[in-house]
Amino acid sequence: MLTTQRRAMIAARLDRDGQIIAKALADELGLSEDTIRRDLREMAAEGLLKRVHGGALPLAPPLPDFAARGAIASETKRKLGRRAAGLIKAGQVVFLDGGTTNAEIARALPRDLRATIVTHSPTIAAELERHDAEVILVGGRLYKHSMVTTGAAAIAAIEEIRVDVFFLGVTAVHPVHGLSTGDYEEAAIKRAIARQSAETYVLATPEKFGAASPHRILGVGDIAGLIVPADMAAEPLSPYRDAAATLIMT
Template identity: 40%
Template sequence: MSDLPLARRDQIAGRLSAGQAVIAAALANEFGVSEDAIRRDLRALAAEGRCRRVYGGALPIAGGMTPMAARIGQDRERKLALARTAVRSIARGEFLFLDSGSTNLALAEVLPDDFDLTIATNAVDIAAAVLHRQDLHLIVIGGSVHAAVGGCVDADALMQVQRLNIDRCFVGACAVSAQGGISALDPTDAAFKRTLLSLSRVSVAMVTNEKLETRAPHRIAAAKTISQTIVEHDAPAARLALLRRAGATIVTASPPA
């Protein structure tokens, strides 16, 4: 095996991408280096969003749980197209909740001006984006930040959100399907989202194509319970037909600018 750090790191990254967990001690023995060297490799890979550090090694990251920081720049124009469609239904003076998610971050960028909107969010990046707008009232739901989710979904955050009466929530979803409804990869995140939906008069999910008719382990709600599911302009017709048969209300976004 090569003892070049970058070559070694690439081999470790390849195993993680293939869904394999890695153990630092075993890797150190295999590559003939110290465990400290392997730990440096794993720290670097975790910083790139390619693994999740655990005691003694690292675990692969499921596709939908790539850290929020790594998702922000992905498919930006498509997410903005979803967001521009979503804002059309927002009424003046509404109290909105923007759940964690890169598509909801895109929504924060295109909220209408001078609509006397109050925005609550549990997401760090969304709060920062809203803070730059002088015409928006901001409420931040705090707690311990979950790096992959990109926001706070712990017990403190859950307690804070239960005090709100929300007009319209934009809920993040890791997967959406006719049979599985909308679902999440993290159980704590899913519990937070279920509570959020129960407190909201209207619920909206903006869904990019790769999430349609996929499943995640933690169910949030049935597809028919979401007030609007906004999909991309080129969403596969067969997948949309399944969702409509399950009772989902589908809104199709305009093509990206």
């Protein structure tokens, strides 16, 4: 079988099954596992898939810029934001990660809620201008794609705060490879916040499931819950029903 034929088959199988297991595919095609692994390495280098131990996964689709993301699945994000806001209690210290879905949490918070909202996103801080909540904005280098601060200064500030609830933003959710995002520094910031938090929740729209972004943040079992749309298909959610994380449908 020619290299181009193998690669076309790998791409089609990845699209159909959502994963490639190198040994199983090699056995099926009567080829060496090294041949399949070499194909996967080359395809990963070209940005066609994500290599993982034993095989490959689809890449999470590249995100449009921050402004454009606000218009994607906006009603679904509003529902997720309202459900997440309902988990927040007066007196808590809450960390809101960046992103357009988490911005809906800020918009859904009652204006008279007495709580402390910490964020490293200037856009989310601005949403809380007219709220009674105390707002702490963590500084650092601005990662403009996600409109959040990153770097050593941000991590140093985060390490001085104890958080009751953290709402973590991710670009991909996978039952084995966990929660991930596209930027190395941003992933490090998210892990630092999670370490300081008693509970971590993720608001996830359907397109984020079953894929993997380049930089892992946490395992699914490391969070308290996934907040997902009530009308989401059952099959993508089935691997998470037995996980430590609670599924919250809204």
